Amino acid sequence: xxxxxxxxxxxxxxxxxxxxxxxxxxxxxxxxxxxxxxxxxxxxxxxxxxxxxxxxxxxxxxxxxxxxxxxxxxxxxxxxxxxxxxxxxxxxxxxxxxxxxxxxxxxxxxxxxxxxxxxxxxxxxxxxxxxxxxxxxxxxxxxxxxxxxxxxxxxxxxxxxxxxxxxxxxxxxxxxxxxxxxxxxxxxxxxxxxxxxxxxxxxxxxxxxxxxxxxxxxxxxxxxxxxxxxxxxxxxxxxxxxxxxxxxxxxxxxxxxxxxxxxxxxxxxxxxxxxxxxxxxxxxxxxxxxxxxxxxxxxxxxx
Amino acid sequence: xxxxxxxxxxxxxxxxxxxxxxxxxxxxxxxxxxxxxxxxxxxxxxxxxxxxxxxxxxxxxxxxxxxxxxxxxxxxxxxxxxxxxxxxxxxxxxxxxxxxxxxxxxxxxxxxxxxxxxxxxxxxxxxxxxxxxxxxxxxxxxxxxxxxxxxxxxxxxxxxxxxxxxxxxxxxxxxxxxxxxxxxxxxxxxxxxxxxxxxxxxxxxxxxxxxxxxxxxxxxxxxxxxxxxxx
Numbered sequence: 001x002x003x004x005x006x007x008x009x010x011x012x013x014x015x016x017x018x019x020x021x022x023x024x025x026x027x028x029x030x031x032x033x034x035x036x037x038x039x040x041x042x043x044x045x046x047x048x049x050x051x052x053x054x055x056x057x058x059x060x061x062x063x064x065x066x067x068x069x070x071x072x073x074x075x076x077x078x079x080x081x082x083x084x085x086x087x088x089x090x091x092x093x094x095x096x097x098x099x100x101x102x103x104x105x106x107x108x109x110x111x112x113x114x115x116x117x118x119x120x121x122x123x124x125x126x127x128x129x130x131x132x133x134x135x136x137x138x139x140x141x142x143x144x145x146x147x148x149x150x151x152x153x154x155x156x157x158x159x160x161x162x163x164x165x166x167x168x169x170x171x172x173x174x175x176x177x178x179x180x181x182x183x184x185x186x187x188x189x190x191x192x193x194x195x196x197x198x199x200x201x202x203x204x205x206x207x208x209x210x211x212x213x214x215x216x217x218x219x220x221x222x223x224x225x226x227x228x229x230x231x232x233x234x235x236x237x238x239x240x241x242x243x244x245x246x247x248x249x250x251x252x253x254x255x256x257x258x259x260x261x262x263x264x265x266x267x268x269x270x271x272x273x274x275x276x277x278x279x280x281x282x283x284x285x286x287x288x289x290x291x292x293x294x295x296x297x298x299x300x301x302x303x
Numbered sequence: 304x305x306x307x308x309x310x311x312x313x314x315x316x317x318x319x320x321x322x323x324x325x326x327x328x329x330x331x332x333x334x335x336x337x338x339x340x341x342x343x344x345x346x347x348x349x350x351x352x353x354x355x356x357x358x359x360x361x362x363x364x365x366x367x368x369x370x371x372x373x374x375x376x377x378x379x380x381x382x383x384x385x386x387x388x389x390x391x392x393x394x395x396x397x398x399x400x401x402x403x404x405x406x407x408x409x410x411x412x413x414x415x416x417x418x419x420x421x422x423x424x425x426x427x428x429x430x431x432x433x434x435x436x437x438x439x440x441x442x443x444x445x446x447x448x449x450x451x452x453x454x455x456x457x458x459x460x461x462x463x464x465x466x467x468x469x470x471x472x473x474x475x476x477x478x479x480x481x482x483x484x485x486x487x488x489x490x491x492x493x494x495x496x497x498x499x500x501x502x503x504x505x506x507x508x509x510x511x512x513x514x515x516x517x518x519x520x521x522x523x524x525x526x527x528x529x530x531x532x533x534x
Contacts, residue, residue: 023436025429043436046429051460054425058461061429064414066360066437069429084419085457089426092416094408 004141004160005102013037021068027055029073056082060089075101075117096153104161106282118268131156132216134192139168147173163193176222180209185229186236201293220255241267264300313382321378325394337480337532339375344513354384368423369449370404385412421455431473445474451483465525466498473525495527507532
């Protein structure tokens with residue numbers, strides 16, 4: 001199977017073929033994969049070199065000139081390093097663009113902390129108006145990249161990862177999807193690539209499982225529909241996110257403010273582990289493996 | 304050098320009055336007026352943009368990157384008719400569109416919001432690339448920075464990229480009032496030139512010298528004019 005990043009390269013090339021407004025800015029990363037688009041559209045693909053402030057600002061300049069820019073590099077260099085450029089050159093200038101990252105929280109754990117970006121979604125949460133997509137499969141990545149580019153002049157972040165679920169699911173680019181129905185009045189929201197692990201972790205438990213591939217705007221109505229127990233008028237929700245633990249707790253809390261509710265936010269810890277190794281070992285270290293998730297979810301619901 | 308174009312009632316001689324409307328002061332510091340002469344020459348004789356073409360795809364773009372102390376900029380825009388003179392006295396007020404750093408979404412003719420230094424030139428690179436990609440080869444893109452603003456490393460990313468890729472529609476005016484704490488003689492123009500820019504350094508209060516430098520041919524290369532002004 002191709003990776004999300006491979007699929008992004010093919011998809012953005014097709015989008016550029018179809019629409020002369022679409023432009024692509026990169027900073028060396030993924031240059032080889034994007035060779036097709038670079039050759040076919042030399043005027044609309046800009047490789048700025050290893051210059052990430054310029055990557056974001058020049059992308060905003062393309063938008064000011066009337067184009068629909070797609071910007072791509074690793075998450076740590078797309079959101080964290082040039083964060084003020086993201087804040088000002090898109091937000092404050094009032095222009096739109098599509099930021100497509102790869103690398104996620106620890107796709108390349110042997111590369112160490114410099115290539116980990118668990119805080120990208122939380123950072124974007126400090127800014128108004130960003131749509132955030134977190135696909136869990138290459139098919140979903142393709143659908144969400146297409147939706148992002150087609151979204152007028154919106155500001156959209158697409159968080160690609162090397163981690164994927166076994167199969168892609170149909171999505172509409174806005175709502176959560178119920179993938180398992182429980183009767184206990186408790187719900188787990190699994191975001192993007194953690195779905196398969198969440199399904200394994202909750203096998204046999206009486207829980208509703210929602211699958212989220214778009215987390216901003218947050219599907220508050222969908223969460224209320226799935227999580228509020230109609231008999232008790234209460235809700236118990238566990239969020240499992242592949243980035244900083246608790247990133248969406250505030251959004252879920254607002255969504256459930258109409259009823260008494262309990263929330264547990266699971267995800268990547270903030271502390272630096274100073275470990276290399278494999279992604280699965282980092283899952284376990286952050287409590288995101290199936291056994292840890294089952295333990296933590298069960299304990300929360302029993303308490 | 305006080306030429307006025309047809310339809311524009313205000314001349315260079317009126318600029319001090321328009322600045323006083325904003326500040327309430329009759330005299331202005333050198334820092335407040337350091338950008339005035341380059342701005343005036345650009346809007347009066349160089350830039351192909353008017354209030355009527357302020358949204359036209361083929362207009363020249365002027366990006367004020369050095370957003371601090373924008374009184375001269377607002378005065379010139381008002382003098383050229385981009386917005387009413389009546390806006391000027393509100394300068395900096397809660398309900399005024401004219402802040403101490405400009406906001407492109409609030410002021411007609413303002414191409415970028417600025418205030419945080421080192422954003423205009425990298426954005427200008429993108430605007431120039433985007434216009435070229437759309438076949439708009441006529442419009443020139445101008446960015447005005449301060450000399451100390453070039454301390455920001457983001458500028459080096461833009462200067463190097465634009466120079467090495469021969470982005471000929473990009474122009475920079477560095478208003479040099481010697482405000483950088485760490486500087487060496489001639490280093491401003493040299494930084495651009497080493498990356499392949501066409502570079503000139505002129506007296507930033509001499510309108511004819513500015514005009515000649517602004518309009519000097521620079522085929523296939525971006526162009527920088529370092530305008531030395533009083534401090």
